[in-house]
Amino acid sequence: MTPEIDACFAAVRAEYGADALDRVEGMLEPRRRSEGRHPLQQAAKWILPGIPQRPWHDPYAYPELLPLVAALEESHPRIKGELEAAWSERRASFSDYRHYLVRQANWQALYLYREGALVADSAPLAPTAFAVLREHAVQPGVICPLLESHFSTLLPGGSIAPHCDLWNFSINLHLAVDIPEGAGIRVAEETRRWEEGRCLLFDYSFEHEAWNGAERTRTCLLADLWHPDTTAAERVALTVLMTEIQQMMAG
Secondary structure (H helix, E strand, C coil): CCHHHHHHHHHHHHHHCCCCCHHHHHHHCHHHCCCCCCHHHCCCCECCCCCCCCCEECCCCCCCCHHHHHHHHHCHHHHHHHHHHHHHHCHHHCEEEEECCEEEEEEEEEEEEECCEECHHHCCCCHHHHHHHHHHHHCCCCECCCCCEEEEEECCCCEEEEECCCECCEEEEEEEEECCCCEEEEECCEEECCCCCCEEEECCCCCEEEEECCCCCEEEEEEEEECCCCCHHHHHHHHHHHHHHHHHHHC
């Protein structure tokens, strides 16, 4: 723990109550790091106790997330058209995706939100998605500031190897923007296909992988959101905690 983390935790307890961070403190106890984990969740580094061990979630089941899901799906035709124009005319705005220390040239990304803020340069390229994200994810605070939102374009024949992401206190929303036959995703033990214009929601602390066996690109709009089962107090503390940890690791 650092002085910044200690100060944050003390302020959160003062505002929300002495037990507001019990689960966060439990997550930090070394002896509890592997307790109660699903076998396909073992490679995740941080598991917040009490989060349901459910790989796939119903994107329409959470009132907090429903305005974003509804707006993305309603806006899908415009989002897809703008994405196609950006890919065709402004390809240099996309970059190889970096997943932790791995860089993939066959996985291209156009970022809309990154490092705790909207990416203003992307607004002219994807104005509809940018506006929806700003109004329904950033302003209400459902997006996780530790992570990102981007168009994820998997090139023909590309794949994302099986892996677990770092933690379970955020959750991954996919809007299926442009989906060819032969593209799919597996989370834990269940494989699904994206349905164009609809959203999928899953807990990426479980092992997952994706592939594009088609002869054209597959694109989803991804958004890393706070898991609906986290509290306001936990979100404040986790943001400070993980930011400090990441800075220490980088230094």
